[in-house]
Amino acid sequence: MKSELNDLAAFAVVATERSFTRAAARLGVTQSALSHTIRGLERRLELQLLARTTKSVAPTSAGAALLKTLSPALEQIDRALNEVRTARGRPTGRLRLAVSKSAAVSVLLAKLPAFAAAYPEVVLDVSTCTGPVDLVAGGFDAGIQLEEFIQKDMIAVRVTQELRLAAVASPGYFATRSRPLKPRDLSAHHCIGLRLPGGPYRWEFEKGGTPVTATVTGPLVVDDTSLAIHGALAGVGIALAYEDQVAGYIDEGKLIRVLEDWSPSFPGFFIYYPDRRHQSAALSALIRALRLS
Numbered sequence: 310m311k312s313e314l315n316d317l318a319a320f321a322v323v324a325t326e327r328s329f330t331r332a333a334a335r336l337g338v339t340q341s342a343l344s345h346t347i348r349g350l351e352r353r354l355e356l357q358l359l360a361r362t363t364k365s366v367a368p369t370s371a372g373a374a375l376l377k378t379l380s381p382a383l384e385q386i387d388r389a390l391n392e393v394r395t396a397r398g399r400p401t402g403r404l405r406l407a408v409s410k411s412a413a414v415s416v417l418l419a420k421l422p423a424f425a426a427a428y429p430e431v432v433l434d435v436s437t438c439t440g441p442v443d444l445v446a447g448g449f450d451a452g453i454q455l456e457e458f459i460q461k462d463m464i465a466v467r468v469t470q471e472l473r474l475a476a477v478a479s480p481g482y483f484a485t486r487s488r489p490l491k492p493r494d495l496s497a498h499h500c501i502g503l504r505l506p507g508g509p510y511r512w513e514f515e516k517g518g519t520p521v522t523a524t525v526t527g528p529l530v531v532d533d534t535s536l537a538i539h540g541a542l543a544g545v546g547i548a549l550a551y552e553d554q555v556a557g558y559i560d561e562g563k564l565i566r567v568l569e570d571w572s573p574s575f576p577g578f579f580i581y582y583p584d585r586r587h588q589s590a591a592l593s594a595l596i597r598a599l600r601l602s
Contacts, residue, residue: 320350408454409439427598456577464582486498492512499528499547
């Protein structure tokens with residue numbers, strides 16, 4: 310199909326210029342190569358498109374009819390290609406993103422107003438998810454996720470500082486219970502579990518370089534830290550969430566943090582995508598906007 314289109318475009322140039330010499334110069338090919346192309350096209354169509362003499366070249370009646378139909382189509386294709394080339398340098402279009410629920414709020418929405426104002430022709434089509442996502446299979450342009458959930462063959466750019474988890478509960482919850490001093494003390498508490506694609510998350514702690522995991526139980530299991538926070542605010546039990554998510558509630562006295570000296574830091578969120586080649590202007594703009602400076 311591509312070869313046929315190229316041959317038709319070459320015919321249109323020869324028929325318009327009425328000269329193999331001028332047409333060859335315009336197309337950047339040799340006269341012999343151009344002549345070979347036209348002969349091959351005429352052979353496949355079983356039609357003579359050009360009448361040739363030693364002094365002139367002119368379309369036959371069949372060639373003239375073909376040129377009349379062909380010229381508007383080639384002009385439309387040329388306009389479409391020019392529009393695409395222009396769009397390459399201007400952020401525009403739809404970006405499909407696979408984003409963890411926490412990153413959607415803390416990373417994407419935090420910078421969306423400024424991004425939308427700077428690039429009004431870009432639409433971010435966001436699907437929230439928990440755990441790893443195959444971007445290529447899902448038809449996504451990029452994702453925002455914790456480092457541990459990013460496929461090894463992806464290109465990842467950091468968009469947050471390192472993060473820490475915070476174990477919190479409401480003052481009402483601790484009104485009748487002692488606060489845990491060590492991770493093992495959680496076994497005596499109602500904890501709001503966090504469900505990941507691979508199963509329940511075992512709460513991870515560390516102190517003095519020694520990692521400790523705790524299997525917690527309680528009346529509620531959720532798949533998003535923001536839901537766990539609301540459960541903690543309601544007095545359901547102890548929740549585990551990102552520090553930034555609960556800092557305001559702690560300052561206001563609505564939540565109490567426990568086991569702070571057992572909370573290690575870990576790599577934060579990254580925007581990741583499959584390939585650098587032919588990256589759209591819209592994705593490049595989003596990466597610049599989110600990149601940790």
